[in-house]
Amino acid sequence: MSETNPGINRRDAMRLFSAGSAAGILGLFESPAARAETHLTPSYAVGMPKVTITNVKAIATAPEGANLVIVKVETSEPGLYGIGCATFTQRAFAVVTAIEKYLVDFCVGKDVDNIEDMWQSAYVSAYWRNGPVLNNALSGLDEALWDIKGKRANMPVYQLLGGKCRIAVECYAHASGPTPEAISENVKKFMDQGFRHVRIQQGGYGGVGTMELKPDFKEAGFGRQSDSFSDQHTYLKRVPKMFEIVRKSCGEDVELLHDVHELVEPMDAINMIKQLEQYHPFLIEDPFSPENMKWLKTLRANTTVPIAIGELFNNINEFRDPMVDQLIDYIRIHISQIGGITPAMKVARLGEWFNVKTAWHGPGDTSPVGHAANAHIDLAIKNFGIQESHFWSAKAQEVFLGCQTYKNGYMYINEAPGIGVDINEKEAAKYPIGTKSNWTVRKSDGTIIKP
Numbered sequence: 340m341s342e343t344n345p346g347i348n349r350r351d352a353m354r355l356f357s358a359g360s361a362a363g364i365l366g367l368f369e370s371p372a373a374r375a376e377t378h379l380t381p382s383y384a385v386g387m388p389k390v391t392i393t394n395v396k397a398i399a400t401a402p403e404g405a406n407l408v409i410v411k412v413e414t415s416e417p418g419l420y421g422i423g424c425a426t427f428t429q430r431a432f433a434v435v436t437a438i439e440k441y442l443v444d445f446c447v448g449k450d451v452d453n454i455e456d457m458w459q460s461a462y463v464s465a466y467w468r469n470g471p472v473l474n475n476a477l478s479g480l481d482e483a484l485w486d487i488k489g490k491r492a493n494m495p496v497y498q499l500l501g502g503k504c505r506i507a508v509e510c511y512a513h514a515s516g517p518t519p520e521a522i523s524e525n526v527k528k529f530m531d532q533g534f535r536h537v538r539i540q541q542g543g544y545g546g547v548g549t550m551e552l553k554p555d556f557k558e559a560g561f562g563r564q565s566d567s568f569s570d571q572h573t574y575l576k577r578v579p580k581m582f583e584i585v586r587k588s589c590g591e592d593v594e595l596l597h598d599v600h601e602l603v604e605p606m607d608a609i610n611m612i613k614q615l616e617q618y619h620p621f622l623i624e625d626p627f628s629p630e631n632m633k634w635l636k637t638l639r640a641n642t643t644v645p646i647a648i649g650e651l652f653n654n655i656n657e658f659r660d661p662m663v664d665q666l667i668d669y670i671r672i673h674i675s676q677i678g679g680i681t682p683a684m685k686v687a688r689l690g691e692w693f694n695v696k697t698a699w700h701g702p703g704d705t706s707p708v709g710h711a712a713n714a715h716i717d718l719a720i721k722n723f724g725i726q727e728s729h730f731w732s733a734k735a736q737e738v739f740l741g742c743q744t745y746k747n748g749y750m751y752i753n754e755a756p757g758i759g760v761d762i763n764e765k766e767a768a769k770y771p772i773g774t775k776s777n778w779t780v781r782k783s784d785g786t787i788i789k790p
C-alpha cells in the first residue's frame with residue numbers, strides 16, 4: 340500500500356480500514372481512470388489479452404478397441420488449450436468430419452470465455468439440430484471451453500460449477516456372466532473391492548450371447564451371421580431368477596442394478612419389473628426405447644421400482660416431461676450426446692426441483708475426458724445419484740493422462756485445473772479408429788429389436 344500510495348502512512352491506512360472497507364470500494368487509493376478500468380475488466384483478466392480460439396482439432400483413437408473422439412481447442416495464449424469428449428463410437432468418422440469441416444470455421448477468432456454464447460450459437464448454426472454427430476462435436480467444444488476456463492481460473496471445473504457437494508463420486512460396477520452363479524461370484528469380487536452398487540447382467544444386454552437356441556434367421560441365411568440374437572421370452576424369465584439367486588448369494592446389503600437396454604416390448608418390461616420389486620433393485624435402466632416414453636405412466640402406476648432413463652436421448656427437451664411429471668428417478672444421459680457440460684447442468688438442475696437424480700452414462704465408449712466431465716458435475720450438484728464406472732487399461736492410460744481412479748467404490752478425479760485429463764497425441768495415433776457398428780439385434784424370425 341505504501342508503495343502505491345506513498346502519501347498515506349500505516350496509521351492512516353488502519354484508520355481508513357477501520358472505517359470499513361468502503362475506502363477500497365470508493366477507490367480512495369486509485370485514480371478515477373484506474374477505477375474505471377478495474378470495473379470494466381474481470382479481475383483475472385487485468386493485464387491479460389483477450390484469449391481467442393486459433394484452431395480446433397479432432398483426435399480419434401481406440402486404445403481399448405472402442406472408437407473415441409476428442410476435440411482439442413487451441414488458443415491465442417501460448418500453451419493454453421482445452422480438450423473435450425465428442426465420442427459417438429458407432430459413427431466416429433462422421434463426428435471427426437463435423438469437427439474438421441464445420442467446427443473449425445465456426446470457432447476460429449472467437450472469445451474462449453463465452454461458453455454459453457458459444458453453445459447456443461453453435462447449437463443452431465446448422466439450422467437443423469438435436470442430432471447425434473453434431474451434438475457430439477458440440478460437446479467436445481463445450482467441454483474443451485470448460486477445460487480452458489478452469490485452467491484460466493486455476494481451478495478444477497467442479498469449482499466453477501459451485502464446488503464440491505461430496506467427498507468423491509459413488510459408482511456402480513458391472514458384473515456379468517453366463518449364469519446367475521457366475522454373476523454372483525463377480526458381484527462378490529466387486530463387494531470385496533468396496534463397491535456398494537453393482538449392475539448385474541446375464542450375458543450381453545437382452546441376454547445376447549447366452550441364448551442356447553439357434554435363431555431361425557441364421558439358419559435361413561437372413562441378415563448377417565454376425566447379427567446378434569435375443570430371445571425376449573427367455574430373457575424375461577431369466578432376469579427375476581438372476582435377481583433371486585444373486586440376492587440370496589450376495590445378501591441384502593449390496594445395491595443391485597439392471598439394464599433392460601430397451602430390448603423388450605413395453606408391457607413385458609413392466610411385468611418383469613413388477614416381479615423384481617421383491618428383490619428391491621436400486622434402479623432399473625432404460626426399460627423403454629425413446630419411441631415408447633408414453634409407457635412410463637403405466638409403468639409408474641404399477642410399480643415403485645426406481646427407474647433410470649435417457650441414455651438414447653439427444654435433445655435435452657426429451658427429459659423435461661418425464662422429469663417434471665416425476666415418471667423417472669434417475670436421468671441417464673450420455674453427456675456427449677446432448678452437447679456437453681452446459682446442457683447437462685441444465686438437465687441436472689431441473690432434476691433437483693423434482694427430486695430426479697443423475698446416473699450419467701459412463702461406459703468404455705465414453706473417453707476419460709467424458710468420464711471427467713461426468714464426475715465434475717457429479718461432485719457439484721445436490722441431486723447426484725450414482726455413476727457408472729469404467730476401469731481404464733494401461734494402454735488407455737498412456738493415451739489419456741490423469742484418468743479417474745477408484746477406491747472403496749468411489750471415483751476420484753485428477754484435481755488439476757480444468758477438466759483434469761490430457762491427451763498424448765503421439766500415443767493416440769497408435770490406435771486408429773474403425774467403422775464397426777454392432778447394434779443389430781434380431782428376434783429369432785429376423786425382426787429387428789430396437790435398442
Ligand code: MG
Nearest residue numbers: 598624625650
Ligand atoms: Mg444402458
